[in-house]
Amino acid sequence: MKNALGQSQTIVLLGGNSDIGVAIVRAAVTPFTRQVVLACRDTARGEAVAATLRSEQLAVAVEAFEGGEPAGHEAFVAGLAERFGNLDLVIVAYGLLGDAEVTRTDVAAAVALAQVNFTGTVGAIVAVGNQLVRQGSGSLVVLSSVAGERVRAANPVYGGTKAGIDGFCQGYGDWLAPQGVHLLLVRPGFVHSAMTQGMKAAPFATSPEKVAEVTIKGLRARRRMVWAPPILRVVFSVLRHVPGPVWRRLPLG
Amino acid sequence: MKNPRRALTGWGRSNATVSEVAEVPNHEIPAALQGVGPRGALARGLGRSYGDAAQNGGGLVVRPLGAAHQAVIDPAQGTVTVPAGVSIDDLLRVLVPRGWFVPVTPGTRFVTIGGAIASDIHGKNHHVDGSIGNHVRSLTLLMADGSQRVLGPQQQPELFWATVGGMGLTGIILEATIGLLPVETSAMSVDTTRIPDLDTLFAAMSTTDEQYRYSVAWIDLLAKGAHLGRSVLTCGDHAPLAQLHAAAPGTTVDPDAALAFGPKQLVAVPPVPIPSRLLNKLTVAAFNELWFRKAPRERKGELQGISAFFHPLDFVGSWNRLYGQAGLIQYQFVVPFGQEATMRQVIERLSAAGAASFLAVLKRLGPGNPAPLSFPREGWTLALDLPGGGAGLAELFTDLDRMVLDAGGRHYAAKDALTTPEAMRRGYPRLAEWQAVRSQADPHGMWQSDLARRLHLLDTPEQTA
Incomplete structure (x- = not known):
C-alpha cells in the first residue's frame, strides 16, 4: 500500500532495463519501499540493475517478461499481485526505437515494432489496469514520447506507436480515475539513454534522471500528463500548429 | 453484491481507495456480506481514523447503521x-x-x-x-x-x-x-494554566494529574529555545450541582436544566478548493501565539460546556478541509515514563523542522489493558497534525519513528497513515499472539483493510520473517 506521503511499498517496472524506467524506480524508492519487481526480456541485465537497487530493507525480484506477447500479460500481472500483494506503482517503460530506415519500408519490421510498442503495450496497460481496479487503488505510469505528439518523417512507425499509446492512455486514464486508479502519461523529449546512443541530440534534450524527477512530481500532484522537460509543453503547443510545409523543414534533429 | 463504489479516505484525506460501500442496519449486514470477493470486507464507522484504518480498497466496506x-x-x-x-x-x-x-x-x-x-x-x-x-x-x-x-x-x-x-x-x-x-450536570469545572516550557510541563503534569479525572496539555510546537514546549494545561472534572449553585448565588438551579446538552456546529468548511498552503508556518505560528496568549495564566474552577472542554474542533464542521488537497497527517505515539528526554528530542526535531503543527496535544497515559493491539500504555503520548505534502516530511517522520521505537514507544494505528510493518512489530511485541487469535476467528481472511495490508497485520509470523 501507499502511505500518506504517497510513497509506495511495492513498485513494478515493465521494461526492467529501460534507462528511464530504472531512473523512475530509483526516484520512487524510499525507506518505506519493500519490494521492487523488474520485468524484462534480458533477465541477466535485469539482475545487474537489481544488484544496484537491492538493500537490507528492499527486496528486488527480476522476472522474465515478453512485452510484445500480450497473451501472457494478464496472468503475469495477476501472478505478481499474488506473490507481492498490492501493486502500488507500476511503470510501463518498455519499447523499441527501431531503425527508421528499415521500419519505414519493411512490412515485417514495421509490424514487429508496432507489436511491441503498441499492441503489447496496450495489452500490458490493460492487464495492469485490471489489477489496480481490483485493488481500488494504485498508480500507473506510462512512457509516451513527444515523437507521438506530431509524428515526423524521421521515424514514423515509432512516432505512430507512441501517438497510439498516448491517445489510448488519455481515454483509458479517464476511465480508470473514478475507480481509484491514477494513470500518469509521461511525454519525454529527446533523452540521453541507451536507446538514443549515437544519435544527434534534439533541442531540449534531457536525462533519465530529469524525466524521473518530473514523473515523481506528477505522481504526487496526481497529474494526468507531464512533459519532460516541462518546457516542451509550451514548445509543442506551438509546433502542433505550425503549418505543414514549415513543420517539414524544421531542423528537429 | 450491488453496492455503489466510492472513493474513501480517512480524516486525513490522503490515499483514497475505491471500494463497494454498503450502509445497512445490523440485520442486513449478513446479506450485504454475501458473495464478498477476494479483497474481503471491513466495518467503517464515521471515518474519523486519520489514515487507512477504515478503508478496504477493492473490497467491501460496511457502514453499520444504528439510532x-x-x-x-x-x-x-x-x-x-x-x-x-x-x-x-x-x-x-x-x-x-x-x-x-x-x-x-x-x-x-x-x-x-x-x-x-x-x-x-x-x-x-x-x-x-x-x-x-x-x-x-x-x-x-x-x-x-x-x-x-x-x-x-x-x-x-x-x-x-x-x-x-x-x-x-x-x-x-x-x-x-x-x-x-x-x-450531576453537563458542565465541566476546568483549571487552566499557562506553562512556559517543557520541563515545567512534565513536572506540572506528573504532580497534579492524579487530582483530576481529565487532563491534557496543548503544546506550541513552533516555539523554540527557552520557550520550547510552552503550553496550556487544562485539567478538569464534571462539575457537581453544588458548584453550579455556588456559581449563581441567590438563584435556584433546575437539576434538569443543569443536565442540558445540545451542542451545535457553529460553522462548516465548505467543499471548495482550498490552497494546500493555507495552513503554513506563518499562519500556524500566528494561531499558536494567539491560542497561548488568550489562555489565562492561571484560572481555577471555570465552568465550561462538555463540547468546549472535550470536543472544541467539533464546532467547525469538516475542519480537515482546511488542509487543502494534500490533506493532513496526524502523528501520535507514546513513550514510556522515564523517556522524557526522547519526548524532548522529538519536540526539538519538530520545532527545528519548523513543522506547521497546530494543536499538538501532550497527555500522560495510565496503565494499558490486556488487548494485544491496544495503543495506550503507561507513558507520555503526543499527538500532532501536519499539513501533508510538505518538503522534508519523509525524513522528519523517519527520524521520529526511530526515536519513538528506540525509546520503547509505539504508534497509534487509528491515527497512523505512514509507518511500516517493522515499526508495528517493534511497537507491538504481542502482534503474533493477536494474529493467532485472529486467524482462528477468520481462517479464510474475510476481514481486510488497507491498514492491514500496509502494516502486514494479517501475515503469519513465518511469512514476515
Whole structure:
C-alpha cells in the first residue's frame, strides 16, 4: 500500500532495463519501499540493475517478461499481485526505437515494432489496469514520447506507436480515475539513454534522471500528463500548429 | 453484491481507495456480506481514523447503521447497550440529560461505538479510567462464518481482547454494553494554566494529574529555545450541582436544566478548493501565539460546556478541509515514563523542522489493558497534525519513528497513515499472539483493510520473517 506521503511499498517496472524506467524506480524508492519487481526480456541485465537497487530493507525480484506477447500479460500481472500483494506503482517503460530506415519500408519490421510498442503495450496497460481496479487503488505510469505528439518523417512507425499509446492512455486514464486508479502519461523529449546512443541530440534534450524527477512530481500532484522537460509543453503547443510545409523543414534533429 | 463504489479516505484525506460501500442496519449486514470477493470486507464507522484504518480498497466496506433511540440504559447496572453504528455524539444527547456520561470520549464526538472499541480509544481521563476497552462489559461480534458471538472480559476473553483495539479485523461489532459514569450536570469545572516550557510541563503534569479525572496539555510546537514546549494545561472534572449553585448565588438551579446538552456546529468548511498552503508556518505560528496568549495564566474552577472542554474542533464542521488537497497527517505515539528526554528530542526535531503543527496535544497515559493491539500504555503520548505534502516530511517522520521505537514507544494505528510493518512489530511485541487469535476467528481472511495490508497485520509470523 501507499502511505500518506504517497510513497509506495511495492513498485513494478515493465521494461526492467529501460534507462528511464530504472531512473523512475530509483526516484520512487524510499525507506518505506519493500519490494521492487523488474520485468524484462534480458533477465541477466535485469539482475545487474537489481544488484544496484537491492538493500537490507528492499527486496528486488527480476522476472522474465515478453512485452510484445500480450497473451501472457494478464496472468503475469495477476501472478505478481499474488506473490507481492498490492501493486502500488507500476511503470510501463518498455519499447523499441527501431531503425527508421528499415521500419519505414519493411512490412515485417514495421509490424514487429508496432507489436511491441503498441499492441503489447496496450495489452500490458490493460492487464495492469485490471489489477489496480481490483485493488481500488494504485498508480500507473506510462512512457509516451513527444515523437507521438506530431509524428515526423524521421521515424514514423515509432512516432505512430507512441501517438497510439498516448491517445489510448488519455481515454483509458479517464476511465480508470473514478475507480481509484491514477494513470500518469509521461511525454519525454529527446533523452540521453541507451536507446538514443549515437544519435544527434534534439533541442531540449534531457536525462533519465530529469524525466524521473518530473514523473515523481506528477505522481504526487496526481497529474494526468507531464512533459519532460516541462518546457516542451509550451514548445509543442506551438509546433502542433505550425503549418505543414514549415513543420517539414524544421531542423528537429 | 450491488453496492455503489466510492472513493474513501480517512480524516486525513490522503490515499483514497475505491471500494463497494454498503450502509445497512445490523440485520442486513449478513446479506450485504454475501458473495464478498477476494479483497474481503471491513466495518467503517464515521471515518474519523486519520489514515487507512477504515478503508478496504477493492473490497467491501460496511457502514453499520444504528439510532441512539435504540440505546437501552440500565440505571441499576449503570450501563448502556447500544448498536455499534451509533455515534458518541448521538449517544451523549440521550445519556447526558439522564445524568450519565460515556466512560471515555476522544477529541471528537463523531466516532461510532464500534469504531471506538476497534481502535480502543482513549481520552483525557486515561490516567484515571483507562481506554474504552476497560469499560466494555460485553459486545456482540459478527464472525466471518456468519455466526454471532457475545464476548466480554469473562466470555471468550481472548477474542474479546483481540477485538478491542483489533482495528475491525476480527469481525463486525454489532452491539456493545458499556459502563457509564454518573454526572450531576453537563458542565465541566476546568483549571487552566499557562506553562512556559517543557520541563515545567512534565513536572506540572506528573504532580497534579492524579487530582483530576481529565487532563491534557496543548503544546506550541513552533516555539523554540527557552520557550520550547510552552503550553496550556487544562485539567478538569464534571462539575457537581453544588458548584453550579455556588456559581449563581441567590438563584435556584433546575437539576434538569443543569443536565442540558445540545451542542451545535457553529460553522462548516465548505467543499471548495482550498490552497494546500493555507495552513503554513506563518499562519500556524500566528494561531499558536494567539491560542497561548488568550489562555489565562492561571484560572481555577471555570465552568465550561462538555463540547468546549472535550470536543472544541467539533464546532467547525469538516475542519480537515482546511488542509487543502494534500490533506493532513496526524502523528501520535507514546513513550514510556522515564523517556522524557526522547519526548524532548522529538519536540526539538519538530520545532527545528519548523513543522506547521497546530494543536499538538501532550497527555500522560495510565496503565494499558490486556488487548494485544491496544495503543495506550503507561507513558507520555503526543499527538500532532501536519499539513501533508510538505518538503522534508519523509525524513522528519523517519527520524521520529526511530526515536519513538528506540525509546520503547509505539504508534497509534487509528491515527497512523505512514509507518511500516517493522515499526508495528517493534511497537507491538504481542502482534503474533493477536494474529493467532485472529486467524482462528477468520481462517479464510474475510476481514481486510488497507491498514492491514500496509502494516502486514494479517501475515503469519513465518511469512514476515
